[in-house]
Amino acid sequence: MRRLIRHDEDEINRILSREDEILPSSGFAVSVMDAVRREAAAPPPIPFPWKRALPGLVVGGLTLILGLVTGVMAIVQLGRASTTAQLSISLTSVLTTVFQRTMESAASWTVLALLVTFVSVKLSMRLASGRG
Amino acid sequence: MSPNDDQADVERVLAGDISAFEGIVRRWQGPLINLAYRFCHDRGRAEEMAQEAFLRAYRGLGQWRKDAVFSTWLFALATNLYRSELRRIPLRIVSLDDIAEPADTHASDGGLEEQDRNLAVRRAVGALPAKYREAMILFYFHDMDVTNAARSLGLPEGTVKARLFRGREILRSKLPQMLAVPRLKEA
Numbered sequence: 342m343r344r345l346i347r348h349d350e351d352e353i354n355r356i357l358s359r360e361d362e363i364l365p366s367s368g369f370a371v372s373v374m375d376a377v378r379r380e381a382a383a384p385p386p387i388p389f390p391w392k393r394a395l396p397g398l399v400v401g402g403l404t405l406i407l408g409l410v411t412g413v414m415a416i417v418q419l420g421r422a423s424t425t426a427q428l429s430i431s432l433t434s435v436l437t438t439v440f441q442r443t444m445e446s447a448a449s450w451t452v453l454a455l456l457v458t459f460v461s462v463k464l465s466m467r468l469a470s471g472r473g
Numbered sequence: 474m475s476p477n478d479d480q481a482d483v484e485r486v487l488a489g490d491i492s493a494f495e496g497i498v499r500r501w502q503g504p505l506i507n508l509a510y511r512f513c514h515d516r517g518r519a520e521e522m523a524q525e526a527f528l529r530a531y532r533g534l535g536q537w538r539k540d541a542v543f544s545t546w547l548f549a550l551a552t553n554l555y556r557s558e559l560r561r562i563p564l565r566i567v568s569l570d571d572i573a574e575p576a577d578t579h580a581s582d583g584g585l586e587e588q589d590r591n592l593a594v595r596r597a598v599g600a601l602p603a604k605y606r607e608a609m610i611l612f613y614f615h616d617m618d619v620t621n622a623a624r625s626l627g628l629p630e631g632t633v634k635a636r637l638f639r640g641r642e643i644l645r646s647k648l649p650q651m652l653a654v655p656r657l658k659e660a
Contacts, residue, residue: 356594365502365506370498377527378491380532
C-alpha cells in the first residue's frame with residue numbers, strides 16, 4: 342500500500358513538475374515600463390481631509406442620533422398614553438396620531454434640514470476650494 | 474541573476490532613477506508571467522496579472538526589507554496579488570467529478586494517451602479547493618521546494634506540507650485510474 346501511494350506521488354510529481362514554460366511577449370517589458378512611468382508622473386493621490394471633515398461628521402452623526410432618539414421616545418410615549426387610555430386601540434390609529442404629531446413639528450424639522458443642508462454645502466465648498 | 478543586481482537597481486529606483494526598474498522587469502518577467510500562468514492558464518491574463526504585480530512592486534519597493542532576498546519578496550507580493558485576482562474573477566473551473574477518466578485503462582493503447590492524462594491531472598489540480606491548489610502551484614513552481622513555496626504563500630512550512638499532502642490525497646482519490654496506468658504497464 343505504501344509503495345502504491347509512493348508511486349502515485351511520483352506520478353503526480355512527474356506530471357506537475359513538467360509544466361510548459363511560456364515566454365513573455367516581445368513588448369511586455371516596454372509596456373510595464375510605460376505603466377511605471379505613467380505611475381511616477383501621476384500626482385500623488387489627495388488624501389481625504391479627515392481633520393477638516395471631522396467636525397462636520399461629528400455634528401451630522403449627533404444630529405442623526407438625536408433625531409432617532411427623539412422619534413423613538415415619541416413613539417414610546419404615544420404607545421403608553423394609548424395603552425392607558427384605550428387598550429383596544431388599533432395600530433392604524435397609533436400611526437395616524439404619530440403622523441399628525443410629525444406634521445405638527447414639520448416646520449421645525451424643515452428648518453433643521455435646511456440648516457444641515459446649508460452647513461454641509463458651505464463645508465463642501467470650503468473643502469473643494471482648499472481654504473482652511 | 475544576482476541578488477546584488479536587484480539590490481543595486483532597487484537603490485537606484487528609490488533614489489529617483491525610474492529607468493533602473495527596467496532591469497528588475499527584464500530579470501523577473503519570465504518567472505512572474507509563468508507563475509501567473511500556472512494560476513490562470515491564460516496567457517493574456519497572465520501578462521496582465523504580472524504587469525500589475527510589477528506595478529505593485531514599484532509602488533512598494535521601499536517596503537522591501539533587505540533581510541530577505543528580493544526575489545522572495547517579489548514572489549510573495551505576486552502570489553498574494555494572483556490569489557486575490559483569482560478570488561475576484563475566478564476561473565471557470567471544471568468540477569473534480571466531471572474530469573474525464575479513461576473508459577478502459579486496459580485498452581491496448583493504454584486508454585488515455587500520456588498527454589491527455591497529464592492534461593487531466595493539471596485540470597484536476599485546477600479544480601482543487603483554493604488552499605490546496607495554491608500550495609501545489611507554488612510547490613511545483615519552486616521546483617518542489619517547500620521552504621520557498623511557504624515563503625511565497627506567507628505560511629508556515631508545516632501548513633504547506635499538510636496542504637500538499639491533502640491535495641495529493643484528493644487527486645489520488647479522484648484520479649485513481651489515471652494514476653494506475655503506468656503501474657499496470659510496469660506489471
